[in-house]
Structures are given as structure tokens and as C-alpha cells.
Amino acid sequence: MKRLTIAQILHQYPFTVEFFQQNRLDITGFEQLCFEDYLEQLDERELEEKAIDPKNLPEELNEYIRQMSIFLGLEKNNKVQSLTILPGHDKKAVPENFDELVILPSQIVAIVGPTGSGKSRLLADIEWAAQRDTPTGRSILINNTLPDAKWRYSPNNKLVAQLSQNMNFVIDLSVKEFLRLHAQSRMAENEQKLSAEILAEANKLAGESFSEDTPVTSLSGGQSRALMIADTAILSASPIVLIDEIENAGIDRRKALELLISQDKIVLMATHDPLLALMADRRIVIRNGGIDAVLETTQDEKKLLEKMNRLDCIMQTARRELRAGKTLHPEKIFV
Amino acid sequence: MNLIIFSGPPSSGKTSVILKVIESFQRRKINVGAVKFDCLYTDDDKLYEKAGIPIKKGLSGALCPDHFFASNIEDVVKWGNKKKLDLLITESAGLCNRCSPYLVGVKGVCVIDNLSGINTPKKIGPMLKSADLVAITKGDIVSQAEREVFASRVSAVNPKAVVMHINGLSGQGAYELSTMLYDEKQHLHSVQGMKLRFPMPSAMCSYCLGETRIGQNYQMGNTKKMIWEDGEK
Numbered sequence: 001m002k003r004l005t006i007a008q009i010l011h012q013y014p015f016t017v018e019f020f021q022q023n024r025l026d027i028t029g030f031e032q033l034c035f036e037d038y039l040e041q042l043d044e045r046e047l048e049e050k051a052i053d054p055k056n057l058p059e060e061l062n063e064y065i066r067q068m069s070i071f072l073g074l075e076k077n078n079k080v081q082s083l084t085i086l087p088g089h090d091k092k093a094v095p096e097n098f099d100e101l102v103i104l105p106s107q108i109v110a111i112v113g114p115t116g117s118g119k120s121r122l123l124a125d126i127e128w129a130a131q132r133d134t135p136t137g138r139s140i141l142i143n144n145t146l147p148d149a150k151w152r153y154s155p156n157n158k159l160v161a162q163l164s165q166n167m168n169f170v171i172d173l174s175v176k177e178f179l180r181l182h183a184q185s186r187m188a189e190n191e192q193k194l195s196a197e198i199l200a201e202a203n204k205l206a207g208e209s210f211s212e213d214t215p216v217t218s219l220s221g222g223q224s225r226a227l228m229i230a231d232t233a234i235l236s237a238s239p240i241v242l243i244d245e246i247e248n249a250g251i252d253r254r255k256a257l258e259l260l261i262s263q264d265k266i267v268l269m270a271t272h273d274p275l276l277a278l279m280a281d282r283r284i285v286i287r288n289g290g291i292d293a294v295l296e297t298t299q300d301e302k303k304l305l306e307k308m309n310r311l312d313c314i315m316q317t318a319r320r321e322l323r324a325g326k327t328l329h330p331e332k333i334f335v
Numbered sequence: 336m337n338l339i340i341f342s343g344p345p346s347s348g349k350t351s352v353i354l355k356v357i358e359s360f361q362r363r364k365i366n367v368g369a370v371k372f373d374c375l376y377t378d379d380d381k382l383y384e385k386a387g388i389p390i391k392k393g394l395s396g397a398l399c400p401d402h403f404f405a406s407n408i409e410d411v412v413k414w415g416n417k418k419k420l421d422l423l424i425t426e427s428a429g430l431c432n433r434c435s436p437y438l439v440g441v442k443g444v445c446v447i448d449n450l451s452g453i454n455t456p457k458k459i460g461p462m463l464k465s466a467d468l469v470a471i472t473k474g475d476i477v478s479q480a481e482r483e484v485f486a487s488r489v490s491a492v493n494p495k496a497v498v499m500h501i502n503g504l505s506g507q508g509a510y511e512l513s514t515m516l517y518d519e520k521q522h523l524h525s526v527q528g529m530k531l532r533f534p535m536p537s538a539m540c541s542y543c544l545g546e547t548r549i550g551q552n553y554q555m556g557n558t559k560k561m562i563w564e565d566g567e568k
């Protein structure tokens with residue numbers, strides 16, 4: 001880095017704009033200096049005023065460039081092709097009842113078990129890429145080998161994206177601005193195309209459609225959820241998505257899952273809703289802090305799922321008709 | 336004894352995270368104590384007491400809490416050693432965004448929350464910039480996108496830090512954080528002669544020294560004025 005001018009740094013690593021901005025370094029007019037010389041010429045008073053310590057900044061800039069380069073390179077060629085969970089033990093030190101659980105991209109695995117049974121511990125084990133160094137003694141393999149340390153320590157390479165039960169945005173921006181902000185933080189190249197794609201997908205999931213100018217805080221629960229899912233599917237860097245129960249309100253849940261797996265995500269879903277749980281081909285049963293069983297969804301269950309989907313459809317039609325102020329007619333509802 | 340210095344904006348989740356981390360240490364039979372620094376008021380001592388650990392609190396009153404921290408940390412370490420703690424955790428309310436309590440050679444953790452807004456990393460200065468670890472809380476109430484944007488801004492301000500998402504309510508991530516904090520080989524007997532990571536502002540104005548009257552005549556020392564165009568006022 002030493003000999004590059006700021007202009008050259010910005011040209012070669014465009015993402016460094018963010019570093020200068022977030023560190024409150026006003027470099028306009030100094031682009032022809034190298035970073036060290038720029039820091040050198042700041043006077044002491046200004047440094048104190050702005051709480052800037054020039055000593056470590058060059059090293060931090062190097063580190064930032066290193067991390068971002070790994071991150072950007074990683075996205076292009078370093079895909080997660082499999083996630084393996086190796087057994088540990090439950091809260092009473094009883095060994096877990098499975099050999100190994102391998103999950104591939106585009107597969108959905110449901111997680112069932114009472115609240116407090118250890119679902120969040122399982123998730124934390126995956127997130128942290130446990131190596132027999134967490135309370136469950138489990139280990140996680142990525143692509144069949146020991147996971148790289150970056151999955152633990154680097155802020156931009158998190159293994160797991162989470163869709164929690166929260167249905168509201170906090171940030172005060174329009175849908176368009178919000179998606180741009182996220183795309184920029186990911187250094188995505190084709191920001192506009194991605195935003196348009198996310199909006200289109202979100203609208204396919206949400207009951208009522210919304211535009212890119214809608215403030216995210218005024219979206220309905222279903223619309224927020226749809227936008228969060230579409231955004232996570234298309235823009236999040238994390239290869240694994242964990243879903244904590246998708247409410248049935250105002251969103252097509254089957255399409256939501258299809259969208260996630262169409263983007264090669266590995267989907268883990270904590271749910272007790274049979275319509276969702278049976279969509280997965282396998283489900284993990286958790287008891288006493290341990291994995292008690294890994295069940296394959298049977299053919300009978302898949303048939304049952306079809307029936308239940310028809311029932312669900314009937315309920316939804318009835319609900320829609322009621323909302324529209326209509327009188328219900330059995331022949332219209334049981335089609 | 337190990338010493339760990341926690342800092343972070345008000346209500347960011349410091350106590351919640353520390354208490355969850357302490358639970359992990361207690362399971363490992365590590366003897367933990369805590370000291371809370373605040374400005375005017377705190378109830379945190381009661382929370383630590385409830386967790387059954389030795390706790391002291393210090394209120395800085397008229398002083399910047401970080402200055403107060405610097406003048407008291409030596410005694411605090413003496414107390415911890417006398418109590419035969421394996422691990423002493425200090426929690427400071429980061430009220431003054433200009434100062435930070437971290438010491439060279441002692442682990443410093445900054446706790447900030449997703450709800451505080453995406454410009455917070457830029458605003459809070461040395462408290463974030465010179466931390467070794469950053470714990471980001473309240474991820475449960477924002478979207479994945481908001482979490483990712485926030486974390487990427489944190490890492491632009493402090494690229495060297497390990498950044499972790501911790502849920503202060505459920506404790507998710509706290510076990511993992513705890514494994515990065517305790518070092519069996521560290522035996523800290525005193526902090527005498529240690530250095531602050533980031534110098535505190537050296538300026539003093541007449542109001543620092545108790546002046547209450549407003550007006551040009553009463554302003555001495557290091558006064559700083561806003562910039563006004565000609566005729567603007």
C-alpha cells in the first residue's frame with residue numbers, strides 16, 4: 001500500500017470510500033498524496049478535534065482492504081457446497097443419536113422440539129462453526145473439511161443469516177433506498193438490477209403489492225416479511241438461512257421457501273406448523289439440548305401434506321371472502 | 336487475575352451481555368467480579384448482585400466517566416486481587432463519545448446495538464475504534480439486511496476487531512464471546528504504568544472549572560466557537 005496515492009487506492013479498491021467515510025477522513029483535494037503523507041499533513045489540533053489517531057490508520061486500511069478482498073473473492077469462487085453436523089451430546093451428556101447430518105444447498109431441514117429444548121444452541125453451534133468447543137460437543141464441517149477461521153471472526157463472512165420472528169423494520173428509508181444501502185454494504189456491482197429483482201420477488205410473496213418508494217416502516221407485516229425474505233435470499237452473503245417460524249399472515253410461505261432454495265441457500269427452519277415442517281425432506285428432533293432423531297419425511301406424510309394444503313386453501317378462501325364482506329357458500333369454497 | 340474492559344453507549348446491552356458471559360464463566364468455575372462506572376445513577380449493581388458476584392460501583396458525578404475510570408482503575412484492580420477474583424470485568428457507560436476507557440494490553444470490548452442507527456459506528460469514535468472485540472446486540476429486532484449493513488460499517492471503522500452478534504436476552508453468542516475473553520495465562524497484579532489506548536481530550540474551559548455565568552467575559556482557557564458567516568448573527 002505504501003507507495004500508492006489515495007487516488008490509486010480508490011481506483012484499485014473502490015470499496016475503500018467506505019473506510020474513509022466511516023473514519024471521518026476528508027480526503028477531497030488530497031487524492032494525489034499517499035495515505036501516510038495525507039495523515040502526516042493533518043495538524044495536531046485537527047487530529048485531536050476529530051479524535052483521530054493517525055498511528056494505526058495505515059495498518060487498519062491495509063487490514064480493511066485485505067478483508068474486503070477476501071470477502072469479494074469468496075463470493076465469487078468459494079461457495080459452501082455442504083454443511084455437516086457431527087454429533088455431540090445432550091444436557092445430560094448422553095451421546096446424540098445420529099452419525100452425521102449432511103445438508104446440501106437448496107435443501108430444507110425442519111427443526112422441531114419444545115421451546116427451550118436447545119434449538120438456539122444448535123443454531124449457535126452452526127453459526128460459530130463449533131469444533132467440539134461448545135457445551136454440546138458438536139462439530140461442524142464445511143465442504144467436508146474443518147471450517148476456515150473467517151467464518152468465526154470476520155464480520156462480513158457470517159455463515160448464517162437469520163429470519164427471526166420480527167416483522168418490522170427500524171430504519172427510516174424507502175424500499176429503494178433501503179435496498180441500495182444493503183447492496184452497497186455488500187459491494188454488489190449491479191445494484192439496480194438486484195434491487196429490482198428483490199422488489200419483484202417480494203411482491204410475488206406478499207398478498208398486496210408495494211412500490212420501491214414505499215417507506216419500509218409503513219409496510220404491512222406480510223409485506224415486511226416478504227421484503228426481508230427476498231432480500232435475504234438474493235442479497236445476503238450468508239450461505240445458510242435459519243428461519244424461526246414464518247407466520248401465516250399475508251405471505252405465501254411455500255413460495256418464500258422456494259425462493260430461498262432457488263438461490264442455493266441451505267435452509268434450516270424451526271417450526272411446528274405441519275404445512276412447513278413436511279415441506280422439508282428431513283427434520284431434526286431436539287430434546288434435552290441434544291438431537292434426538294433425524295427423521296425423513298415419509299411418502300405418507302407427503303400425501304398428507306397435499307391434503308392439508310387443500311384444507312389450508314379452503315380456510316384461506318373463507319377468510320378472504322369474509323374480509324371482502326361476502327356471505328360464504330360451501331360450493332364456492334370447497335372447489 | 337484477568338481484566339476485561341467493557342464499554343458502549345447507554346442502554347446498548349452491556350449489562351445483559353456481561354451477565355450472560357458471566358453465566359458461562361460460572362459454569363467453568365471461574366471466579367468473576369464486576370465494577371460498574373456511570374455518571375449520575377445506575378441500578379446495574381443490583382443486577383450483578385443478583386447474579387451472585389462481587390460488585391462495586393463508582394459514580395463520576397461532575398466528571399466525564401472515562402476520566403473517572405482512568406483515575407480509579409488502579410484501585411479497582413487492587414480490590415479485584417484482594418477478592419481473589421480470576422476475572423474482573425468493568426462496565427463503563429460510554430457517555431462521552433470523545434473518550435474511551437481501554438488500556439493497552441487489556442482486552443477491550445465495545446457493546447453497541449443495531450437499534451442505535453447506522454450512523455452510530457461513525458459517531459462514537461474511539462470507544463468503537465480501539466476495541467478488540469465488538470459485540471452487536473438487539474439483532475433480534477431488526478432485519479438481516481439491517482444487521483449486515485450495521486456490521487459492515489462497524490468493520491470499516493475498526494477492521495481489526497472481531498465482530499460478534501450477541502443476543503442480550505437469549506444469550507445466543509455469549510458462550511462464544513466468553514471463550515475469547517479469558518486467558519488462563521494472564522495474571523494481572525496491577526495496572527500501574529499502563530497506557531490508555533486513546534488519549535482523552537486535553538482541553539479545559541472555564542465551565543469545566545465550575546463557572547456558571549454565560550458571556551464572553553467569563554470564558555477562559557480553551558473555548559471553541561461555532562462558525563458564523565458575516566451578518567448571520
Ligand SMILES: Nc1nc2c(ncn2[C@@H]2O[C@H](COP(=O)(O)OP(=O)(O)OP(=O)(O)O)[C@@H](O)[C@H]2O)c(=O)[nH]1
Nearest residue numbers: 345346347348349350351428472473501502503504
Ligand atoms: N431485544 C433485545 N433487547 C436487548 C438485547 N440486549 C439488551 N436488551 C435490552 O436492552 C435494555 C438495556 O440493556 P442493558 O443491558 O441494561 O444495557 P446497558 O448497556 O448495560 O445500559 P446502561 O448500563 O444503563 O448504559 C434492556 O431492557 C435489555 O433487556 C437484545 O439482544 N435484544
Ligand SMILES: [Mg+2]
Nearest residue numbers: 349350379426
Ligand atoms: Mg448496564
Ligand SMILES: [Zn+2]
Nearest residue numbers: 399401431434
Ligand atoms: Zn470524556
Ligand SMILES: [Zn+2]
Nearest residue numbers: 539540542543
Ligand atoms: Zn469545559
